Amino acid sequence: MKKVPHFQLGFFPTPLHRLNNLSKEFPGINLFIKRDDQTGLAFGGNKTRKLEYLIGEALENDYDTVVTIGAAQSNHCRQTAAAAVVAGLDCHLLLRGSEPEICNGNYLLDKILGAHIHWFEAGKQKESENLLLETLKKEGKKPFLIPVGGSNETGTLGYVKAMEELKKQLETQKIDHIVFASCSGGTHAGMVLGKQIYNTEPEIIGISIEKDMTGEIPLKEHIVTVANGAAELLDVAQKITGQDVTLIDGYNEAGYGVVTSQEVNAISVLAKSEGIFLDPVYTGRAFAGMLDLLKKGYFQKGSKIMFWHTGGAPANFHYADQILE
Numbered sequence: 140m141k142k143v144p145h146f147q148l149g150f151f152p153t154p155l156h157r158l159n160n161l162s163k164e165f166p167g168i169n170l171f172i173k174r175d176d177q178t179g180l181a182f183g184g185n186k187t188r189k190l191e192y193l194i195g196e197a198l199e200n201d202y203d204t205v206v207t208i209g210a211a212q213s214n215h216c217r218q219t220a221a222a223a224v225v226a227g228l229d230c231h232l233l234l235r236g237s238e239p240e241i242c243n244g245n246y247l248l249d250k251i252l253g254a255h256i257h258w259f260e261a262g263k264q265k266e267s268e269n270l271l272l273e274t275l276k277k278e279g280k281k282p283f284l285i286p287v288g289g290s291n292e293t294g295t296l297g298y299v300k301a302m303e304e305l306k307k308q309l310e311t312q313k314i315d316h317i318v319f320a321s322c323s324g325g326t327h328a329g330m331v332l333g334k335q336i337y338n339t340e341p342e343i344i345g346i347s348i349e350k351d352m353t354g355e356i357p358l359k360e361h362i363v364t365v366a367n368g369a370a371e372l373l374d375v376a377q378k379i380t381g382q383d384v385t386l387i388d389g390y391n392e393a394g395y396g397v398v399t400s401q402e403v404n405a406i407s408v409l410a411k412s413e414g415i416f417l418d419p420v421y422t423g424r425a426f427a428g429m430l431d432l433l434k435k436g437y438f439q440k441g442s443k444i445m446f447w448h449t450g451g452a453p454a455n456f457h458y459a460d461q462i463l464e
């Protein structure tokens with residue numbers, strides 16, 4: 140396997156533990172959680188792992204500024220702003236929409252971290268990106284563009300490495316199924332490639348968060364492409380096909396960032412049973428999907444199911460009104 144530039148931002152392995160109270164609600168089922176909400180960088184989350192490779196690439200190639208894109212409450216943007224601070228890089232964030240009246244949640248944290256914020260109109264991402272990159276270059280900067288969610292070949296390497304980490308944890312804790320929130324696809328791509336490289340057993344089940352996330356390209360296809368691109372970067376022989384990607388639709392009907400009773404209920408269930416916070420956009424939706432699959436008998440009796448918590452809790456502060464309704 141080829142060595143790829145890497146810059147440490149988090150503290151690993153993240154804990155894997157049993158959900159003792161919640162498991163009692165599902166006789167014959169054992170529930171576990173892997174705590175990537177505890178990666179140790181600026182309130183944690185799955186983007187820490189991706190950014191270790193993305194920032195590694197930026198530093199290796201002498202970039203001095205990172206630029207990335209997302210929603211106003213993007214966890215990825217918050218983690219990127221923090222990663223830039225750690226690495227000594229400038230950070231410019233392109234946030235979708237217009238400046239909100241109330242500055243809270245991830246947007247507040249972006250500001251505290253000193254990120255330069257720019258707003259763009261939905262549908263004008265490409266132009267806005269190009270314009271900002273040109274402006275920064277004219278100012279004598281060398282900007283490094285990180286795509287939405289950090290989900291390119293390089294970012295995906297973070298979850299390939301995470302599967303190596305999980306493999307060690309599986310020596311003492313058998314798991315049959317992994318359930319998690321899949322949105323821009325990098326996390327999913329890394330898991331399926333890592334599963335093949337490290338020969339891990341658990342079935343990987345992504346709950347789709349946003350319908351038509353990647354525009355013209357279906358998410359599954361995007362995951363396959365990015366996973367194979369990452370395999371190339373690592374110079375490994377594994378090849379991913381659509382059959383390796385399990386993506387469950389049906390929990391994203393409300394649209395991205397729209398909080399419904401399913402997310403509110405999932406947040407409440409895990410908080411009140413285990414004292415753990417989910418988020419209203421990603422993990423709340425994915426956890427709701429898992430609870431629904433459990434109810435429908437999707438998993439065999441005796442199954443050990445691990446929810447891979449990907450972070451996002453700061454968004455709760457932004458969605459307070461909807462969560463408390």
Ligand SMILES: *Cc1c(COP(=O)(O)O)cnc(C)c1O
Pocket residue numbers: 184185186214215288290320321322323324325326327418421422449450451
């Ligand atoms: C970005 C994000 C995801 C989705 O990860 P992708 O790699 O974009 O599919 C899941 N959960 C949280 C909390 C996130 O911020």
